[in-house]
Amino acid sequence: MxxxxxxxxxxxxxxxxxxxxxxxxxxxxxxxxxxxxxxxxxxxxxxxxxxxxxxxxxxxxxxxxxxxxxxxxxxxxxxxxxxxxxxxxxxxxxxxxxxxxxxxxxxxxxxxxxxxxxxxxxxxxxxxxxxxxxxxxxxxxxxxxxxxxxxxxxxxxxxxxxxxxxxxxxxxxxxxxxxxxxxxxxxxxxxxxxxxxxxxxxxxxxxxxxxxxxxxxxxxxxxxxxxxxxxxxxFIGESNFFDGRVTGTDGHWMDILVEDVAMTVRNRRGFFVNQDIRVLLRPEDMVIQRASDDCDQPHLKGRVEELIYKGNTVDLVIRLNSGKRIATTEFFNEDAEEIFYAQNEAVCISWIQGWEVVLPNE
Ligand SMILES: Nc1ncnc2c1ncn2[C@@H]1O[C@H](COP(=O)(O)OP(=O)(O)OP(=O)(O)O)[C@@H](O)[C@H]1O
Ligand SMILES: [Mg+2]
Missing domain, CATH: 3.40.50.300 (P-loop containing nucleotide triphosphate hydrolases)
Incomplete structure (x- = not known):
């Protein structure tokens, strides 16, 4: 500069x-x-x-x-x-x-x-x-x-x-x-x-x-x-927000509860136990799997409400079991068929580890 x-x-x-x-x-x-x-x-x-x-x-x-x-x-x-x-x-x-x-x-x-x-x-x-x-x-x-x-x-x-x-x-x-x-x-x-x-x-x-x-x-x-x-x-970009709470911390890691699901994520900002947090995830950070497959990671559950084909991506609107709606974007890879879901199909929702942004919910 x-x-x-x-x-x-x-x-x-x-x-x-x-x-x-x-x-x-x-x-x-x-x-x-x-x-x-x-x-x-x-x-x-x-x-x-x-x-x-x-x-x-x-x-x-x-x-x-x-x-x-x-x-x-x-x-x-x-x-x-x-x-x-x-x-x-x-x-x-x-x-x-x-x-x-x-x-x-x-x-x-x-x-x-x-x-x-x-x-x-x-x-x-x-x-x-x-x-x-x-x-x-x-x-x-x-x-x-x-x-x-x-x-x-x-x-x-x-x-x-x-x-x-x-x-x-x-x-x-x-x-x-x-x-x-x-x-x-x-x-x-x-x-x-x-x-x-x-x-x-x-x-x-x-x-x-x-x-x-x-x-x-x-x-x-x-x-x-x-x-x-x-x-x-x-303000910047499209985001999914999840409200949650810190249930335990261990140095650089912390246990959180999001939509009643327990997960472990990095603690980058010195969060403390019982602190209210908001987890931010961009649509392209979300990982969607068919509920019929083995969804082993901790995950949220929901159903596909909309599927929007965009040429090189497929955008999904997913209704979580809690009623909350989220947006996801999946890019085509060599196995393109994988990402075409049926309307109302049950899915597991997680995200690429470490891509979450956790902010205090003030
Ligand atoms: N000459 C002025 N006299 C009185 N109020 C003013 C004057 N110029 C700006 N303001 C007020 O100051 C605030 C900021 O205005 P400004 O024009 O800097 O905003 P902006 O970020 O450029 O907004 P926009 O995106 O709408 O252009 C506004 O509330 C506006 O009404
Ligand atoms: Mg202006």
């Missing part, structure tokens, strides 16, 4: 007596693709606006490239933003839109044209300079907004839900293109989304926010496989 390019040091921001960013400290490194992820209203846009200089902070410091920047006006920060709404000038051409900032700065015409051409090529819109904005599709407008931001060669590019106005297919394509653009430019991207799939597929690191606070910071794999708490576990 590069050196810190943006640091929040104990930053707090409120509106109308409501704290929106609550004493946040965060280092963002040069060249990384960092995503702020969290539910609507958790403070993501406010964080971006404080980096851009469009919002002041009440307490703490925002340090950009080594300089305390609280009092540095937006125009003097080496930062550009792509907004959700694109905020393009509809009556101007693509070229005029992209050239706007450089023209304001009074750069020579030839230089402007060269840079605009370069930026257009970067976003795969070479030859579109004379088009009017109104004559572009949503996806093309989105690219113009990105070109307009990168033409200034900023140190940091801020992207506030830039893909949310696009349809599903285009959004997926643009994810890939933004990743490629990030690699080509080598600058820091700070991306905001409330879409966990977008965050997982695009980011070097994810910051999960909730209520103006950071719940967890980590690489996508870490956030997905080792969620720090129930909020993160619930």
């Amino acid at each position: 590069g050196k810190q390019i943006v640091s929040f040091k104990g930053v707090t921001k409120g509106f109308d007596n409501q704290t929106v960013v609550d004493n946040i400290s965060l280092d963002i490194y040069g060249g990384e693709f960092l995503t702020l992820l969290g539910p609507s209203g958790c403070g993501k846009t406010t964080m971006l606006r404080m980096i851009a200089g469009l919002e002041s902070c009440d307490e703490g410091q925002v340090i950009i490239n080594g300089v305390v920047s609280n009092d540095i006006p937006a125009a003097e920060r080496d930062v550009n933003t792509v907004f959700q709404s694109y905020a393009l000038f509809p009556h101007m051409t693509v070229l005029q839109n992209i050239a706007f900032g450089l023209s304001l700065k009074g750069r020579p015409e030839a230089e402007i044209l060269e840079k605009v051409e370069e930026a257009l090529a970067m976003v795969k819109l070479a030859g579109f300079g004379e088009r009017r904005i109104q004559r572009l599709s949503g996806g093309q407008q989105q690219r113009v907004a990105i070109a307009r931001a990168i033409v200034n060669e900023p140190l940091i590019l801020l992207l506030d839900e830039p893909l949310s106005a696009l349809d599903h297919k285009l959004r997926k394509e643009m994810r890939l293109e933004l990743r490629q653009l990030h690699r080509k430019l080598g600058i820091t991207f700070i991306f905001v989304t409330h879409d966990q799939e977008e965050a997982l597929t695009m980011s070097d690191r994810i910051v999960v926010m909730n209520n103006g606070k950071i719940e967890q910071t980590g690489e996508p794999k870490e956030i997905y496989e080792e969620p720090a708490n129930l909020f993160v576990a619930d």
Whole structure:
């Protein structure tokens, strides 16, 4: 990782007596693709606006490239933003839109044209300079907004839900293109989304926010496989939750009771006897067996309620005998027939040992 390019040091921001960013400290490194992820209203846009200089902070410091920047006006920060709404000038051409900032700065015409051409090529819109904005599709407008931001060669590019106005297919394509653009430019991207799939597929690191606070910071794999708490576990990906209790501990191991079934799992967080816990399991961590086969491991019992064929996986909805519903995903292997179950077939449910995440149930 590069050196810190943006640091929040104990930053707090409120509106109308409501704290929106609550004493946040965060280092963002040069060249990384960092995503702020969290539910609507958790403070993501406010964080971006404080980096851009469009919002002041009440307490703490925002340090950009080594300089305390609280009092540095937006125009003097080496930062550009792509907004959700694109905020393009509809009556101007693509070229005029992209050239706007450089023209304001009074750069020579030839230089402007060269840079605009370069930026257009970067976003795969070479030859579109004379088009009017109104004559572009949503996806093309989105690219113009990105070109307009990168033409200034900023140190940091801020992207506030830039893909949310696009349809599903285009959004997926643009994810890939933004990743490629990030690699080509080598600058820091700070991306905001409330879409966990977008965050997982695009980011070097994810910051999960909730209520103006950071719940967890980590690489996508870490956030997905080792969620720090129930909020993160619930917000990221699909999960099955089982309530349980610790019945005994022995150093690194503990006995637990889940749905009245006794099991032994690793004790990674110093759990104690009688503590209420919640066991988190992703659909793909579950192991399903026919009840007619020997189900020797400790297991839960249930019946197949739904079977959803998805091409390379089969998803099952299983109703446990307790009434609880869970979701499982099985990948095809050489013995594909094995995973086709009949509706209402009785099954044993366990999971791949060690893949469970156990969190305190507070
Ligand atoms: N200028 C403002 N004046 C008053 N309240 C504001 C202002 N800007 C934001 N807020 C409030 O601050 C909170 C956080 O807003 P923010 O826009 O940062 O959330 P967000 O995480 O970006 O949400 P979303 O995903 O919906 O865009 C919200 O409750 C919002 O209503
Ligand atoms: Mg927002």
